[in-house]
Amino acid sequence: MRISDAKVFVCCPGRNFVTLKIYTDSGVYGLGDGTLNGRELAVASYLRDHIVPCLIGRDPSQIEDIWQYLYKGAYWRKGPVTMTAIAAVDVALWDIKAKALDTPLYNLLGGKVRDRVMVYGHAYGTTIEKTIEDVNRHIESGYVAVRAQSAIPGLSSTYGVTTARAYEPAQKGLPAEHSWSSEKYLAFVPTLFEQLRTAVGNDVHLLHDVHHRLTPIQAASLGRALEPYRLFWMEDATTGELQEGFRIVRQHTTTPLAVGEVFDTIWDVKLLVTEQLVDYLRLSLRAGGISALRKIASFAEMYHVQMGSHGASDLSPVTMGAALHFDSAVHNVAIQEYMPHSKETLDVFPRAYRFADGYMHPAEAPGHGVDFDEALADKYPYDPAYLPVNRKLDGTLWDW
Ligand code: KDG
Ligand code: MG
DSSP, X not given: OOEEEEEEEEEOSSSOEEEEEEEETTSOEEEEEOOOTTOHHHHHHIIIIIIHHHHTTSOTTOHHHHHHHHHHHTSSOOOHHXXXXXXXXXXXXXXHHHHHTTSBGGGGGTOOSOSSEEEEEEEEESSHHHHHHHHHHHHHTTOSEEEEEEOOTTOSOOTTOOSSSSOOSOEESSOOEEEEOHHHHHHHHHHHHHHHHHHHOSSSEEEEEOTTOSXXXXXXXXXXXXXXXXXXXXXXXXXXXXXXXXHHHHHHOOSOEEEOTTOOSGGGGHHHHHTTOOSEEOOOTTTTHHHHHHHHHHHHXXXXXXXXXXXXXXXOHHHHHHHHHHHHHOTTEEEEEOOOOOHHHHHHSOBOOEEETTEEEOOOSSBSXXXXXXXXXXXXXXXXXXXXXXXXXXXXXXXX
16 A cells, blocks of 8 residues: 555634545545644645655555654654644554554554543633532533633633633634733632532542643642642643753642643653653643654653643544544553534534543544545635733733
């Protein structure tokens, strides 16, 4: 079998997605997701202009060799655009291989190690009361794990919180500017979780995302203040570029730590893993695809670090569908983030995975089980949107 062609589609069924379709001379095709929120066209060009010409004529079964060729052959290694593009190719090739062998993808990854994948949903509210209501709504609809975010009193907007029914991190047009105060945030969040734990009891996993907004010592103090409420994890407590920064957080708190949705390669987690500075890695298939994430998970497993992949709705259903095969087959996967896609998005990506009672089930069809309706996608042209930037109250740019 040979790769005969590959096409890149950029569409906006509710939000922007980049989809790679790799065709073979046997008629089998594979789909990969090349979406990088707010930088979609950079990946589309990387794929169209630099990768697709190098794929034609290759044997699609040589997934590892093609991965190495694209990673090492570029000379310029790593980076979100490169790794998202490689991920799109890698996932499409795994899809082709599983379809060619007429089996669900998890079978090529060692087979299932669990019957279903625990997921966490996103609850949020403009007040503590509304956040508690939303957490309860999630519990009533079956979730056993819920992330809770609440608007910070005194700040005009809070990332991760909206009054709309569905949360979308990117906004149309140029980047919005949000305001930030670590002091107001640190004074508020322990009260949120105190009231939340009292309201929902101990049987549900509660999670929280700090979105990298604290310094290591501030993160340490928040982790310590949250200990009585037994979080499943505190995510992105501080920025991850300086992996050593997590030593400070770790020294001061037993609240479990998760990090990694913005990381691209195994190198970004080396110190975090070998020094056991975090409990969960949040890299998704966007970080180089299934071939890369398998190695990261095996490395993490040696150090008692578990996986809990990023699953925001700005990754397409192709990533979710493929991730569920990874999650089903990899032993040290603990949980998967699940932010449901809009109806327009789901219509463009027919799929066979499903949610039931707080857990996700991978497709049982051959491949990863997610398809792409090109004709429908054509009706939703690319519409520029950006993630917001964040400024402290004095105007200084802060991490978002
Ligand atoms: O594109 C950025 C979003 O995916 C991210 O902000 C969502 O933090 C997020 C999460 O944990 O899902
Ligand atoms: Mg996050």
